[in-house]
Amino acid sequence: MPGRQPWLRWTAALAVGTAAGYACMLLRTPIPWMLGPLFSLALLRVLGADIAAPPPARYVGQWIIGTSLGLYFTSAVVREVAGLWYLLAAGAVFAIALGYVSGVALARLADLDRTTGIFASVPGGAAEMATLGERFGGRVDRIAAAQSLRILIVVAVVPGAITALDIHGSEPYVQGASAFDAGGFALLMAATLAGSAVFQWLKMPNAFVLGSLAVAIPLTALEVDLSSMPPIVSNAGQCLLGCALGSRFQPDFMRGARRFVGAVATTVLLSIALAAAFGVALAWLAGQDAATLVLGNAPGGIAEMCITAKVLQLGVPLVTAFHVTRLVVLLLATPAVFVHARRWHRAWEARRSA
Numbered sequence: 001m002p003g004r005q006p007w008l009r010w011t012a013a014l015a016v017g018t019a020a021g022y023a024c025m026l027l028r029t030p031i032p033w034m035l036g037p038l039f040s041l042a043l044l045r046v047l048g049a050d051i052a053a054p055p056p057a058r059y060v061g062q063w064i065i066g067t068s069l070g071l072y073f074t075s076a077v078v079r080e081v082a083g084l085w086y087l088l089a090a091g092a093v094f095a096i097a098l099g100y101v102s103g104v105a106l107a108r109l110a111d112l113d114r115t116t117g118i119f120a121s122v123p124g125g126a127a128e129m130a131t132l133g134e135r136f137g138g139r140v141d142r143i144a145a146a147q148s149l150r151i152l153i154v155v156a157v158v159p160g161a162i163t164a165l166d167i168h169g170s171e172p173y174v175q176g177a178s179a180f181d182a183g184g185f186a187l188l189m190a191a192t193l194a195g196s197a198v199f200q201w202l203k204m205p206n207a208f209v210l211g212s213l214a215v216a217i218p219l220t221a222l223e224v225d226l227s228s229m230p231p232i233v234s235n236a237g238q239c240l241l242g243c244a245l246g247s248r249f250q251p252d253f254m255r256g257a258r259r260f261v262g263a264v265a266t267t268v269l270l271s272i273a274l275a276a277a278f279g280v281a282l283a284w285l286a287g288q289d290a291a292t293l294v295l296g297n298a299p300g301g302i303a304e305m306c307i308t309a310k311v312l313q314l315g316v317p318l319v320t321a322f323h324v325t326r327l328v329v330l331l332l333a334t335p336a337v338f339v340h341a342r343r344w345h346r347a348w349e350a351r352r353s354a
Contacts (some may be wrong), residue, residue: 001055010054016040017053017243021235030159031311033238034304042152047115048251064237067192068229068308069209070216072316078221081321087286091297092329094278095123096337099300099330101274102267109263112142118338120146120269123299124330132335136342137239146264148248153268154300155245159308162291184226185288191215206327209302238307245304252300271299289315296322314348 008269017037075239099122107117119133120143133143192212199211291316302323309319
């Protein structure tokens, strides 16, 4: 029946995602509950299957993940992360430079205009970069597709590479709350949901991640330990987010765009290599764990990279702080930097042709 069709599509997507996540867990793949749903749904969507995650899946997944990450920010961790502000600033500046280098390379390889190439490559939120790119005359479809493919490639490559190299954090962090309490858990989730709703009302990017963090971090830092996060809930959040990411891919994603897809893949792999080199260098200079800083500077999404840090025990608070700082700086600075860069480029072109 037509009225039931959306429910059938959503149920099928969640069933496939759950089965894929469970299979990946049995196979001991990295971040199985995110990678399994993401790749299975992306593959089925590209092959033409009419399934998709329900619209709220992404938000619910981000809400759960944001709450879970916030529980790591004890008072001692907050002091430690605050003392490393200079590393966070360096990471944010590097992210801007990385976006422009990758964007120019993508524009040349895919025969795109530079505006589209740059906003397709800046490692900020996919929706936010598409909106900003459209404001400056970029192609929204190409920007959105490139951003989705970027997250897919980074999530596929980075955790797998870290796992293959058998790298683990030198000092795993633990959550502030160690025991589960049903009443406290309900109160915690209600509070972080309220924070997410406020951030959504304010039209903040990644509202359900940042809003949950904005509530969970102060509670944890003040030792208001309401409850721990049950593993089954954390896994469900990852599964929902993986299903939502996989549902972004369309049946015509690969048709007529092989050059574009190849160019995006090439520039994303370049970005990963540059980010890894920068992370290692920054860790060496600052005396920090290299794997943690590599993950903190990886050009992936905030939720995906922070979940990777949690599963692989790679300094969750520091990785989270890197990605939150980067997201805020990129969203605030990208428009101004782009305007000045375009003005400088036009002046340079005028001088060269004179």
